[in-house]
Amino acid sequence: MAQAPIYERVALIGLGLIASSMFWAMKRGGLAGEVRGFARSAETRAAAREIGLCDVVCDTAVEAVADADLVVLCVPVGVMAAVAAEIAPVLKPGATVSDVGSVKRAVIESVGPNIPPGVNFVPAHPLAGTEQSGPRSGFAELFDNRWCLLVPVENSDPEAVSRLEALWRGMGSNVERMDADHHDLVLAVTSHTPHLIAYTMVGVADDLQRVTDSEVVKYSAAGFRDFTRIAASDPTMWRDVFLTNKEATLEILGRFTEELFALQRAIRLGDGEHLFEYFTRTRAVRRGIVEAGQDTDAPDFGRTGKPR
Amino acid sequence: MAQAPIYERVALIGLGLIASSMFWAMKRGGLAGEVRGFARSAETRAAAREIGLCDVVCDTAVEAVADADLVVLCVPVGVMAAVAAEIAPVLKPGATVSDVGSVKRAVIESVGPNIPPGVNFVPAHPLAGTEQSGPRSGFAELFDNRWCLLVPVENSDPEAVSRLEALWRGMGSNVERMDADHHDLVLAVTSHTPHLIAYTMVGVADDLQRVTDSEVVKYSAAGFRDFTRIAASDPTMWRDVFLTNKEATLEILGRFTEELFALQRAIRLGDGEHLFEYFTRTRAVRRGIVEAGQDTDAPDFGRTGKPR
Numbered sequence: 001m002a003q004a005p006i007y008e009r010v011a012l013i014g015l016g017l018i019a020s021s022m023f024w025a026m027k028r029g030g031l032a033g034e035v036r037g038f039a040r041s042a043e044t045r046a047a048a049r050e051i052g053l054c055d056v057v058c059d060t061a062v063e064a065v066a067d068a069d070l071v072v073l074c075v076p077v078g079v080m081a082a083v084a085a086e087i088a089p090v091l092k093p094g095a096t097v098s099d100v101g102s103v104k105r106a107v108i109e110s111v112g113p114n115i116p117p118g119v120n121f122v123p124a125h126p127l128a129g130t131e132q133s134g135p136r137s138g139f140a141e142l143f144d145n146r147w148c149l150l151v152p153v154e155n156s157d158p159e160a161v162s163r164l165e166a167l168w169r170g171m172g173s174n175v176e177r178m179d180a181d182h183h184d185l186v187l188a189v190t191s192h193t194p195h196l197i198a199y200t201m202v203g204v205a206d207d208l209q210r211v212t213d214s215e216v217v218k219y220s221a222a223g224f225r226d227f228t229r230i231a232a233s234d235p236t237m238w239r240d241v242f243l244t245n246k247e248a249t250l251e252i253l254g255r256f257t258e259e260l261f262a263l264q265r266a267i268r269l270g271d272g273e274h275l276f277e278y279f280t281r282t283r284a285v286r287r288g289i290v291e292a293g294q295d296t297d298a299p300d301f302g303r304t305g306k307p308r
Numbered sequence: 309m310a311q312a313p314i315y316e317r318v319a320l321i322g323l324g325l326i327a328s329s330m331f332w333a334m335k336r337g338g339l340a341g342e343v344r345g346f347a348r349s350a351e352t353r354a355a356a357r358e359i360g361l362c363d364v365v366c367d368t369a370v371e372a373v374a375d376a377d378l379v380v381l382c383v384p385v386g387v388m389a390a391v392a393a394e395i396a397p398v399l400k401p402g403a404t405v406s407d408v409g410s411v412k413r414a415v416i417e418s419v420g421p422n423i424p425p426g427v428n429f430v431p432a433h434p435l436a437g438t439e440q441s442g443p444r445s446g447f448a449e450l451f452d453n454r455w456c457l458l459v460p461v462e463n464s465d466p467e468a469v470s471r472l473e474a475l476w477r478g479m480g481s482n483v484e485r486m487d488a489d490h491h492d493l494v495l496a497v498t499s500h501t502p503h504l505i506a507y508t509m510v511g512v513a514d515d516l517q518r519v520t521d522s523e524v525v526k527y528s529a530a531g532f533r534d535f536t537r538i539a540a541s542d543p544t545m546w547r548d549v550f551l552t553n554k555e556a557t558l559e560i561l562g563r564f565t566e567e568l569f570a571l572q573r574a575i576r577l578g579d580g581e582h583l584f585e586y587f588t589r590t591r592a593v594r595r596g597i598v599e600a601g602q603d604t605d606a607p608d609f610g611r612t613g614k615p616r
Contacts, residue, residue, distance in 0.1 A: 078580075127530040131594065131605060146529055176526075186523050189513050191530035196575075197505055198531075200568045202590040204560065205497050207567075215494050217596040218484075221454050222435040222499035223506075225603045226534045232594035235587035242575045242583055252512065253572055257565065259515075260508045264561055267504075267550045272386075275550055279543035282510040286439065286540035288525040295533045297439055 006167045008033040011068035013061050013083055015039040015048050016234070018100045018126060019074035020138025023053055025171035028140040032167075038064035039135070040075075047135045066090050070164070073099035073111070078240040080107055084114035093118040096160045100126055102187060102237070104151040104180040106244035112153060120160035123151045125183065126173060127191075131232040144172035145293060151180050188248035192241055193256060196249065198227040199238070314475050316341040319372040321391055322382035323347040323356050323365075324542070326408045326434065328446025330380065331361055333479035336448040340475075346372035347443070348383075355443045374398050378472070381407035381419070386548040388415055392422035401426040404468045408434055410495060410545070412459040412488040414552035420461060428468035431459045433491065434481060435499075439540040452480035453601060459488050496556035500549055501564060504557065506535040507546070 010032040012019040019037065026032040037054030038061045039045050048057045058064040065071045065087045073080050080099060091097065097115055101107045104123050115121040128146040130137065148168040152161045165175045178186070205216045205224065220228065242249055266274040290297045318340040320327040327345065334340040345362030346369045347353050356365045366372040373379045373395045381388050388407060399405065405423055409415045412431050423429040436454040438445065456476040460469045473483045486494070513524045513532065528536065550557055574582040598605045 127527050129530070147527055149527075186519050186527060187530065189516060189519050190524055190527045190532040193512075194509055194531040194535050196571060197509060197568070198534075199587055199590050200564060200571055201502055201505060202593050203567055203586060204501075204563050206589065206593050208497060208560075208563070211494050211497050213593070213596065216498055216593065217600045217602065219435050219455055219457075219494055219498045220597045220600075220602045222437075222495060223502040223538050224498040225597050226506075226538055227502050228590070228594040228597050229603070230531050230534055231587075231590040235584050235591065238587050239580050239583040243578055243580055246575055246578075249575060250572065252516075253568075255512050255516070256508060257568070259511055260505070260561075260565070263504060263508060264558065267554055267557060270551055270554070272547050272551055275547040276543050278511060279507055279539075279541075279546050281514065282507050282536070282539040283543065285510050285514050285521070285524065286536040288521065289528045289533050289536050292525045292528075294525065294528050295537065 003030060005033045006031045006163060006170060007069040009068045009070075010035045011064040011071045012037045012054065012074055013064060013071065013087070014074035014076075015044050015053060015057075015135045016074060017129065017133050017137045017142075019072070020048075020053050020135050021128075021140065021142035022072065022074070022100075022138075022171065024138055024140035025143055026167075029170040029172075031170040032070075036064040036068065044135050051136060053135055053138070061087050062090050067092055069095055070167070071095060071097045073097070073101070076234075076236045076240045077101040077103055077107060077244050078236075081110035081114060084111045088114050088116050091116060091119045094120075096120040096122055096164060098122050098124050098164055100124060102191065102241045103245040104149075104183045108151070108153055108180055120157045121153055122156050122161050122164050123153065123180070124164065124168070125149045125151065125187075126168070128173075129233065131229050133234040133237075141172065143168070146173055148173035148175050149183055150175060150177045151183050152177060153180075184245050185248045185251075188245060188252045192245055192249045193252040195230055195233065195238060196242065196253070197256070198231040201227045202231040311338060313341045314339045314471060314478060315377040317376045317378075318343045319376035319379045320345045320362065320382055321369050321372065321379065321395070322384075323352050323361060323443045324382060325437065325441050325445045325450075327380070327382035328356075328361050328443050329436075329448065329450035330382070330408075330446075330479065332446055332448035333451055334475075337478040337480075339478040340378075344372040344376065352443050359444060361443055361446070369395050370398050375400055377403055378475070379403060379405045381405070381409070384542075384544045384548045385409040385411055385415060385552050386544075389418035389422060392419045396422050396424050399424060399427045402428075404428040404430055404472060406430050406432050406472055408432060410499065410549045411553040412457075412491045416459070416461055416488055428465045429461055430464050430469050430472050431461065431488070432472065432476070433457045433459065433495075434476070436481075437541065439537050441542040441545075449480065451476070454481055456481040456483050457491055458483060458485045459491050460485060461488075492553050493556045493559075496553060496560045500553055500557045501560040503538055503541065503546060504550065504561070505564070506539040509535045510539040 126148040434456040
């Protein structure tokens with residue numbers, strides 16, 4: 001890439017799936033000069049050094065952020081405030097601090113007050129992931145054609161927001177801006193509640209003594225395996241999501257159980273018409289997702305044989 | 309294939325995803341001499357004739373099953389008994405009648421009494437599917453490395469069961485035999501309840517006025533789209549599943565809501581430890597499924613970019 005990088009120096013705090021994918025995506029696009037990385041765990045830092053993840057892997061967060069034009073917090077939401085407090089004294093004036101947390105109101109409330117005057121705070125949330133985690137799980141294409149939601153705070157500098165947007169577009173994302181509360185509600189619907197439900201269903205299957213674990217595993221292609229995929233994500237991250245997006249999640253859960261009870265009643269009463277109408281309606285939502293390029297309707301996602 | 313076919317004449321009643329995939333899989337393996345097909349809808353029969361689905365497409369079920377060595381009922385569970393009653397008078401002595409229904413106790417109770425003496429009844433259930441339906445949706449590889457459960461009834465002739473097993477193995481499946489009630493419970497866990505939950509979650513998202521449909525679609529990659537995939541299956545088929553596997557589904561649903569309420573309470577109380585432990589346990593189930601070859605852990609199932 002002949003074009004000048006968007007940021008001269010970037011610091012990634014936390015080196016899991018998202019941070020490692022950001023590194024490879026920035027390298028692919030020539031979007032950053034030097035990228036420094038830090039992870040709390042010595043094992044993660046060693047893995048990063050081994051695979052060439054980041055230009056420099058630092059042993060402290062303070063070392064990683066010194067001189068950085070962009071600092072991205074890629075740690076679980078529950079520890080972001082502590083990290084922000086730790087690095088605040090060494091943040092460069094004019095630098096931008098961002099994050100990749102799955103909730104935004106809680107991040108703004110806990111990280112925001114730690115950001116010193118003269119430093120821009122631009123929260124963000126890339127909607128992309130796999131069931132893998134850790135420094136070895138990243139890849140440059142993770143964000144391609146996925147959405148990244150920017151959630152500027154009241155005093156976010158417009159220039160700083162645009163620059164961060166350019167970075168995310170350079171990494172392959174589509175970018176949208178959104179208000180924090182609306183973000184948290186949309187994500188409660190499209191991500192947080194589905195994850196909780198998937199975790200629950202997998203837990204039920206695992207508990208059931210009349211059905212063995214090996215049966216659950218063997219016959220999972222009948223539908224269950226799609227739940228296990230989303231129930232395999234990082235437990236720390238998800239614990240923090242539910243603790244910090246409590247209100248919206250509980251609201252959507254309330255609606256969910258209401259509708260589930262109505263369907264349960266239809267089953268009990270043998271009300272086939274109710275079931276048929278409900279199941280017909282949900283098909284249309286699926287069609288919209290495939291048409292919007294957010295999924296493929298290829299048989300079995302190409303997991304097994306190819307279609308004729 | 310130089311080897312002799314397993315059945316000289318096969319009749320497929322109903323020409324949707326499963327029947328059409330069976331036809332292509334039988335052709336691939338040289339497993340059947342002549343395959344006749346019948347579908348109630350003239351549109352489906354015309355589509356089948358157009359794409360060469362079945363050696364002969366018949367205008368009546370009676371015509372399709374005359375002389376058949378194997379008749380497979382590939383219609384929704386709710387209409388199987390009526391179809392069985394219609395074809396019973398012309399079934400060839402020594403022939404085998406099977407089905408591909410997702411529930412087995414109800415099929416045995418409704419179809420069984422219609423099978424004349426001298427004809428073998430061997431219920432079956434291939435655990436394979438895609439979100440597509442109809443005569444154009446089938447492909448030869450659908451059953452490869454998937455399970456087919458045979459549920460022989462009390463007086464099923466062992467030779468007839470073995471022959472049907474050979475057919476399914478020839479179509480790429482692994483085969484297991486199972487008791488009808490256990491089948492219905494295992495499927496309630498691995499398929500029926502997950503589908504109901506997915507339908508519910510998609511319905512909730514569709515209902516929510518504070519989040520627009522386009523937002524639900526745009527941001528679906530965050531987890532929700534895996535629910536929409538399984539909530540896009542054929543509504544008639546799923547209505548019949550819930551009406552005919554009522555008891556087991558309601559039992560598993562009861563356990564599900566119990567566990568969901570416990571997690572909901574942990575969220576409300578901020579009990580992070582409970583959440584973390586639960587989410588850690590469910591990861592192990594996922595690992596088992598990937599190891600058993602029933603899914604891939606490739607990022608995003610290769611929906612988008614390839615990993616490095």
